[in-house]
Amino acid sequence: MATVSMSVNGKLVSRDIDPRTLLVDFLREHLRLTGTHVGCDTTQCGCCTVHVDGKAMKSCTLLAIGLEGAQITTIEGLAKGQELHPMQAAFREHHGLQCGFCTPGMIMAAVDMVNRKGNHLDDQTIREELEGNICRCTGYHNIVKAIHSGAEAMGAAK
Amino acid sequence: MYPFTYHRPDSVSAAAKLAGDAEAKVMAGGMTLLPTMKQRLASPGAIVDLNGVSGLSGVTVAGGKVTIGAMTRHADVHTSAELRKAIPALADLAGWIGDPMVRHRGTIGGSVANNDPAADYPAACMALGATIVTDRREIAAEDFFTGLFDTALEQGELITKIVFPVPQKAAYQKFRNPASRYAIVGVFVAQTSAGVRVAVTGAGESGVFRVKSFEDALSKDFSAKAIEAIKLPTDGLNSDIHADAVYRAHLINVMARRAVDAAK
Known part of the structure; x- marks a missing residue:
């Protein structure tokens, strides 16, 4: 066992963990933040996407022990109280989901996409940037629409 | 994955020393190593994480x-x-x-x-x-x-x-x-x-x-x-x-x- 401390959604947390603990298990099992999902567990589907020091990464492929001092943001950290983040609101508005399992990862990837590529995203950029996020229900059309609109809304909210 | 000892050295020389152990594996991003360990295709006794070593980026x-x-x-x-x-x-x-x-x-x-x-x-x-x-x-x-x-x-x-x-x-x-x-x-x-x-x-x-x-x-x-x-x-x-x-x-x-x- 070893101790790791990091900031998760702005709150400092510290836990004794087995060095094998993946970030996603740390979030789900130790902190009970179950919004971050485990889909494939093989770095492909993107359901476990969170932000590490402001960049989207797959939390099933990171050791929690290696993230001493890091700033983690999960899907639970996006909304301000009852007010949804503009990207969350856009997914609801455009019905960018069916079963919802991939949605937390989609939204975290989408926010990261906007951070890197700006607020005016064309469909091709969105689709290319989503290659690390797999959805088995929607066929992606509404996800692309949601991200397009969420990106614009994030710009307007600034 | 199987258990391992975790090391996070802060210099290249310390990392090289730890990695000299035949049981050890060096981890950079871990994008291949961790999936391989999760599948139990690799089971190193120790991980030497390079993410704490400064001066290796850019x-x-x-x-x-x-x-x-x-x-x-x-x-x-x-x-x-x-x-x-x-x-x-x-x-x-x-x-x-x-x-x-x-x-x-x-x-x-x-x-x-x-x-x-x-x-x-x-x-x-x-x-x-x-x-x-x-x-x-x-x-x-x-x-x-x-x-x-x-x-x-x-x-x-x-x-x-x-x-x-x-x-x-x-x-x-x-x-x-x-x-x-x-x-x-x-x-x-x-x-x-x-x-x-x-x-x-x-x-x-x-x-x-x-x-x-x-x-x-x-x-x-x-x-x-x-x-x-x-x-x-x-x-x-x-x-x-x-x-x-x-x-x-x-x-x-x-x-x-x-x-x-x-x-x-």
């Missing part, structure tokens, strides 16, 4: 050479404005690795040290005639990649940076596996003052290799037409469910021609 261009620190993430290679001016082909290549999340974590040094036969960077290193700099010596790319997942690195030897001479023109073309994003065939073509170099990844049974017949033809005439008629032997090429050796041989020619056309 891209610098000087004196006709690009130097990239071993811990530089693919995303940072891809978006480096200096690199895009000096070797745009290398900046492009980094943007075709994995997906955005993997590119935020995976590193050039980790990829080169792992020498996956379908990885992208080995082709760039071979075609550009890169030098792999370690904590103890400099190794020419030619001598570095020694076979499937095999390199000239000794136990505990750490890559610190990779130095790429700036070519006159270069391009990388990748025929991707649509699921894994790894290269089924990737061809890096570089025109240098010493002639043309062509390196292929994804296709060879023993990993990255150069294509002499293409290089000779392109050194005389740097045009797609110059290599169009050259048929490659299928000896030593991979055959699997994604592509058989005949198809891969064909793809090498197609990708090489596209790279010549795209070279800048």
Whole structure:
């Protein structure tokens, strides 16, 4: 066992963990933040996407022990109280989901996409940037629409 | 995954010492190592995490050479404005690795040290005639990649940076596996003052290799037409469910021609 401390959604947390603990298990099992999902567990589907020091990464492929001092943001950290983040609101508005399992990862990837590529995203950029996020229900059309609109809304909210 | 002892050294010398243990594995981004450990295909007794070592990241261009620190993430290679001016082909290549999340974590040094036969960077290193700099010596790319997942690195030897001479023109073309994003065939073509170099990844049974017949033809005439008629032997090429050796041989020619056309 070893101790790791990091900031998760702005709150400092510290836990004794087995060095094998993946970030996603740390979030789900130790902190009970179950919004971050485990889909494939093989770095492909993107359901476990969170932000590490402001960049989207797959939390099933990171050791929690290696993230001493890091700033983690999960899907639970996006909304301000009852007010949804503009990207969350856009997914609801455009019905960018069916079963919802991939949605937390989609939204975290989408926010990261906007951070890197700006607020005016064309469909091709969105689709290319989503290659690390797999959805088995929607066929992606509404996800692309949601991200397009969420990106614009994030710009307007600034 | 099986249990291991975790080390997070803060200097190259401390990391090299820890990595000298035959049970230890060095972790850079972990984008290959951790999935491999999760599948129990690897079970190192100790992990030496390089993420606490400072001074191993960054891209610098000087004196006709690009130097990239071993811990530089693919995303940072891809978006480096200096690199895009000096070797745009290398900046492009980094943007075709994995997906955005993997590119935020995976590193050039980790990829080169792992020498996956379908990885992208080995082709760039071979075609550009890169030098792999370690904590103890400099190794020419030619001598570095020694076979499937095999390199000239000794136990505990750490890559610190990779130095790429700036070519006159270069391009990388990748025929991707649509699921894994790894290269089924990737061809890096570089025109240098010493002639043309062509390196292929994804296709060879023993990993990255150069294509002499293409290089000779392109050194005389740097045009797609110059290599169009050259048929490659299928000896030593991979055959699997994604592509058989005949198809891969064909793809090498197609990708090489596209790279010549795209070279800048």
